[in-house]
Amino acid sequence: MKEISKLQEEWNRLGSSYATEINEMVEYGEKNGWDNWKGKEPEDRREHLTDEVIELLREANKNDSTEEFRNNFPPAHAPLIKLFQSKGQSIEQLQFIEDDKIIFLTGTAYDKRQAYLLNGKEVVELDASIDAIGKSKRNNVFAIASNHKIVTTQGWQGSIIQTFELSQTKGLAITDLIPFNDGRKILLTTSEGIYILSASEEKMIHPVPDLEDDEWTPYIDMENATLSNTNEYIVVGDQCDDHRILNQDGEQIGEVGPQSSYPHFCLFSADDKQLITNSCHFYNGITIGVSTQNINGLKIEAYEESEDYQIIDDGMRVYVGLTTKDLYILGDAYGYIKAFNQQGECIWRHFLGSTISGLTISDDEKTLWVGSYTGMIHKLQLGKGHRDDHTIGNGNHYEEFRLIVWKDEPIMIW
Secondary structure, three states, X not given: OOOHHHHHHHHHHHHHHHHHHHHHHHHHHHHHOHXXXXXXXXXXXXXXXXXXXXXXXXXXXXXXXXXXXXXHOOOOOHHHHHHHHHHOOOEEEEEEEEOXXXXXXXXXXXXXXXXXXXXXXXXXXXXXOEEEEEXXXXXXXXXXXXXXXXXXXXXXXXXXXXXXXXXXXXXXXXXXXXXXXXXXXXXXXXXXXXXXXXXXXEEEEEOOOOOOOOOOOOOOOOOEEEEOOOOOEEEEEEOOEEEEEEEOOOOXXXXXXXXXOEEEEEEEOOOOXXXXXXXXXXXXXXXXXXXXXXXXXXXXXXXXXXXXOEEEEOOEOEEEEEEOOOOEEEEEOOOEEEEXXXXXXXXXXXXXXXXXXXXXXXXXXXXEEEEEOOOEEEEEEOOOOOOOOOOOEOOOOXXXXXXXXXXXXXXXXX
């Protein structure tokens, strides 16, 4: 192993110059157009240092000296890509509980998932039978799927509101679930249909069955759905269908066609005055916003310019998103999180790397937790100022730490 001081000097020198070059390139491209950028793509040339740095990280976690290690070796993405390919996993369904506490899952819908509670830097492994965790848009209702049932509670581990014994949807791999604000219904998203669950039925609301096709099945790809914050509206979509706007009973009242190839994501603004929908093509995409003022009967044609929608972003393939009081915070396929207002202005961008797979924010909107396919959760203090000169982005955010939940490794802090 290199002398630690020399390893640290090289890691920091190369990391700082790489971040500076990337930030300058992105700023130029955004201001002047990417077609006018004639420079070379910056390269992070630290991969040869990765094994030694990670070994020091493991030692720091054993010795409880992670804070000192973080100051000496600011974390990076590109040098670790070889490790992500073998050790990384999706971090999903992040939900804020209170104070400094969140819950999250490792694994996609088709993996054997594991749920954890993160309280500050302390990690608690939860019941292995948990398949999915959701939280209502309002009223702090949680939903936990396990052992072929879903239980809604008032607050995390609070009093039980309702238990849903699954029959029609029993055994389906759950992509997402959102309890209604009263905990009496569930919006359940799977690749074998999107459902509203209630005490009396499990009603499939998407896709629409083709009654003339004897071989029709409900299998869908890129399945996505959301509730408005008041729960008055439901939006559903998938790779082969426009985003369909439904009332709370699951009846269609409008539709939004994709402006890129495939419907991929949807979300309401915090005040429910705007609905955004994202459609994607490979790793790129287009996000548009429509007013909900005339949502009944709304029809946005696919691939057509219209005054009935606002372009929010014309680059991101959005995987996850949330709303603050004034902004959308969206995570994309390239590893960026970006904040937009309802007029489509990008307020800030921050790069973490790999596909972003989970987001949650504290009630005071000061702390953001971000999960990705790297097997990491990034804890960011928004607007606190950059911690080091390795940060890529203009969001002025302070990364408190990265929680590393890798396959076949003890959980670590960086």
